[in-house]
Amino acid sequence: MGSAGLARLQGLFAVYKPPGLKWLHLRDTVEMQLLKGLNARKPPAPKQRIRFLLCPVEGSEKKELTLTATSVPTLTDHPLVCGPAFSSLKIGVGHRLDVQSSGVFVLGVGQGCKLLTDLYDAHLTKDYTVRGLLGKATDNFQEDGRLVEKTTYDHVTREKLERILSVIQGSHQKALVMYSSLDLQSQEAYEMAVRGMIRPMDKSPMLISGIRCLHFSPPEFLLEVQCMHETQQQLRKLVHEIGLELKTSAICSQVRRTRDGLFTLDDALLRTQWDLHSIQAAIQAVAPRVAAELEKNMRPQLGTQPLPSPGWPSGSKDLGSALGLESCVGH
Template sequence: MATREVGGVVLGRAAEKLFSLSGLFAVYKPKGPTSAGVLNLLKEKLLAEAGLQTNRSKRNQVLKIGHGGTLDSAAEGVLVIGIGKGTKMLGTMLAGSKKYTAIGLLGKATDTLDATGKVTEEKPYDQITKGDLENVLQKFTGDIMQVPPLYSALKKDGERLSTLMKRGEAVEAKPARPVRVYSLSLQQFQPPLFTLELSTCATMQELTRTKHGPFTLEEHALHEDKWTIDEIARSLEFCTSLLPGESSHKKLKTEHPGETAVSCEDK
């Protein structure tokens, strides 16, 4: 029985339950789409299940939903979603802990610093040893200043720097930002390898966010086949207990068979 009205439309049971959802949960973002694209698809699926049209009418805009922390289109992993009053909690996720798995490839550099760009330089890497890499990693512990890459989701005049760069527009580097790295360790060393500052070059091949705040990829991120009103309701109930006592550090981990894996924690 319909018991609620939104945007001049009387809601059925599914729609009423959808608009009653409130809190934070996590979904899995695959490689390819942008974070905004994943959010739009999620919203469309929920509105369709609720029997509401998925156009841009005022009725559809009543559903409050957003994400906290952009993942590049080439990256995958945990994307935290806020729905209802949970959208007001997304700001805290931006400063929350994050954990990544990154795969690096030595010997090639690209203009985007990852596998999606054009190769700009190639160098030999046979001379690089495990000890060389471990010594370099030590320089990136403690309080450091980190310069954001030009190909990033940071914005200038409302547009992403990566979008401006791809259009060939001149983009100035953003100022370096303070980062605290608690630990940095080499997990594997099997060339070609991922590195930071050696007499060669490297490119990041893959990036997966495996943790954001208390939400982990394995335990909490809902894949697309679970993007239903009932599944999200269960996830919201379960994830409520995760939010108190959230730690304030950030962790980065890199690991892949046959290539270097590096892990670090920063704030």
């Protein structure tokens, strides 16, 4: 089971990181649980070898000794002699979450560490739910920070909030096109925009591809943010800036990642499931989706050269329509 179990651990899986837990401690806990499962197997029967031992001669009254060929176990491979079969595992982490944040956290074991790099280079988007509180401002944009000011928020309505969110989404989508290095006059650029495949070619600032209000009950509001190249602190700062745009102040009370690329909350293992069997099953279940996603994203991106297309309405305005930028103008 040891080597066979290790073979089934080659790949990616996701766990649910609770708030207040450091990502490094989470990784070490998962490694410890996997090693415990791999080493829990019943050791095989020890090999036998022939040794010549002094034994009394049967029927001799003088207690004479003679050398007798005897089969004895070889203890060089016994766990009490050589230690556990597995003492460490190669476990990599995907996009990190800070201590206060929670949600989907992707890990890779063995060959899965290379897959983590491939997914990172694919620049996949991530989804967050971000909870804000109106009327307060702190030095770190969180509830546990030092209070800087208190403001009124009676004038804030959901319509005003959604108008600000529309402007934010429009400006970030324009930046997304700029960092994607695509030719706006090409048919491929338009088709990629329609399929939502436009992504930056390299590292970029935080880019928001979608943001909307899920719940508004002053002073609380809940946002859903689809973004890439973000940090959780940048999302908290975004809540602060939204408060300023609304002529008030706001702090962030919760950041929760609900999707990391192709991994969703349904794929994330809870703390009680961080064991060898559950992780092996999770890796095997998600492997086909990982392969399909990498195959789709590793294809060379087209659209760097304009292509003739009969009847194709070329122009950056049409690409802007595909991205939904025109609806943000004037808000």
